[in-house]
Amino acid sequence: MSSLNIRRISLAVVLIALGVVLAPFLWFPILASRAYPGQHMVNAVAGVLLGPLWGAFIAICIGAIRMSLGIGTIFSMPGGIPGAVVVGLFQLWLRRRKVKGVELAAFSEPIGTIFIGGTLAVYLVAPIVGRNMLLIPVWMGWALSCIPGSILGFVILKAIKGVGLDRFFA
16 A cells, blocks of 8 residues: 555545534534534545545435434435545646636535535425525525635635645645
8 A cells, every 4th residue: 555545545534533523512503404514624624635435435424424423424425525625626627727826616615515515405305304595595504604614615725735745645
């Protein structure tokens, strides 16, 4: 196993732990779900440093652990996974075009979470679990969690880049 893979696995474990540990402290209720800005921060960091597949894996792990501990809802899956994937894909697109400031991909997290994840939550997950939800209120509520989380993720990515640690994961 290469040292790059070991670093990626190690970072994934740290991000999963961070997402779970922050959950009881950084959340607020929104309609039938709970908002976790820490999840969106982790999505932004994971998507930029590790890519879309790792980001999705990390979001799944955090969501599953939170649900098993009773501090998360089923809506963590459609909320977290698309956000991390969109950040990872946008990060890849920026890297291929050799754009400086790849950490700007953190700001694409709301696209995945609000529009893709929110839509999936309302039209796919909510009916399965017997809930009725309206799309626009869900989008607005999730934006209250997702936008601060992606900003925090951007700040953390700038700090990581500032000390030169981002080169270990590219």
